[in-house]
Amino acid sequence: MLIDEKEGIGVVADIHLGIEKELREKGIIVGDKTKELANKLCTMGKEHGLKTLIILGDLKHKIYTITRDVEIFFEIITKCFQDIVLVPGNHDAPLDEMKKFCRVESSRGIRISEVFLWHGHTWPSREFAKSKMACCGHAHPEIEIPSVGFLKREPCWLVCELDESLHEIYKNLPEKIIVMPSFNPLTGYPVSKIKEIDSPVFRYLKRCRAILLNGTEIKI
Numbered sequence: 034m035l036i037d038e039k040e041g042i043g044v045v046a047d048i049h050l051g052i053e054k055e056l057r058e059k060g061i062i063v064g065d066k067t068k069e070l071a072n073k074l075c076t077m078g079k080e081h082g083l084k085t086l087i088i089l090g091d092l093k094h095k096i097y098t099i100t101r102d103v104e105i106f107f108e109i110i111t112k113c114f115q116d117i118v119l120v121p122g123n124h125d126a127p128l129d130e131m132k133k134f135c136r137v138e139s140s141r142g143i144r145i146s147e148v149f150l151w152h153g154h155t156w157p158s159r160e161f162a163k164s165k166m167a168c169c170g171h172a173h174p175e176i177e178i179p180s181v182g183f184l185k186r187e188p189c190w191l192v193c194e195l196d197e198s199l200h201e202i203y204k205n206l207p208e209k210i211i212v213m214p215s216f217n218p219l220t221g222y223p224v225s226k227i228k229e230i231d232s233p234v235f236r237y238l239k240r241c242r243a244i245l246l247n248g249t250e251i252k253i
Contacts, residue, residue, distance in 0.1 A: 034077055035168060035213065037145075041084035043077065044150065046170025047215035049124070050102040052094040056219065063219060067102045070217065071109035078113050086114045089170040089213065090122020090140075090152025092131070099130045107134045118143075122152035122171060149207060156233050162203040167210040172230050174212050175221035176243040176251055188214035189251070191224055193241040199234075210238065214246065224253055 035044040048070055053063045074086065093103050110117060117135040120143060121128055131137050141158040142151025149164035151157050153171030161167060175186040191212040199206055212235075215221060224243055228236050243251045 034074075034216070035211070036077075036081050036083065038081055038083075040145075041082060042087060042145070043074075043081065043083040043085070044087045044089060044168065044213070045074065045216040046089035046152070046213040047091045047122070047173055047217060047220060048088065048106075049091055049094040049215065049217045049220050050106055051100050052217060052219050055094065065102075066217065066219070067105050068109065071106045074110055074216075075113035084114065085116040085118065086110065087118045087120065087150060088135075089120050089150055089168070090154070091124040091170065092119055092122075094124055096124050097126050099127070103134065120151055123154045153212070153232050153234065156202075159203075161207065162205040164207045167207040168213060169210070169234075170213045170215070171232055172212050172224075172227050172235065173215035173220045173222045174224045174227065174243070175214075176245070176253065177223055177225065178251075186221055186223065187245050188218070188221060189224070189243040189245050190214060191227065191238075191241055191243055193238040195234075196237040196239050199237045210234075212238075 050067055056063050119135050119137045121140040128137055140155050142149055144160035144164055147165040149161045149167040151169050153169035174189050174191045176189045177184045177186055193210050195206045241253055243253050
């Protein structure tokens, strides 16, 4: 979670409610995590005095369907935040149904002060060019760390610069872009393959560094 304690805003990405059902269908046995994830958000909100929660897309996993997981999730977190905002991702349709639970913004993103926020699967709006920093999800970044006999994956924030060739589309560019780790521990994707992800912006990433959840920085 990224937090602006002064403004009382918390930002998370890629909660993917209900993904455990898909995993079970594939033979991977995991328990339901909806209440666990909702309660974790409430705890973090209380610890930091947050009033607003912004979800940068992929709140749910199953596309085009509102499952009971979504209802349970909002039954919990609406008691913990004054305002809940969804910046839609590629898993969040139907958006008209999602509006029953929270405020839904454009999938092309929003700007709050000097920070631009969007999921990452679309071209960002022109507000992107007016921002000093951009933040997105979509990639579920994990860094591969060599261990004894195997590679261990750890979720991380990915902090990158943007290639100057993107000026062909945007007159100005943010100084840096942060790709957030998935809030759901059941999802992850190696940062070494991030440019293969279906995103119009990720191919412009350069000079990236990974920051683990414990603050350890790793150059990649």
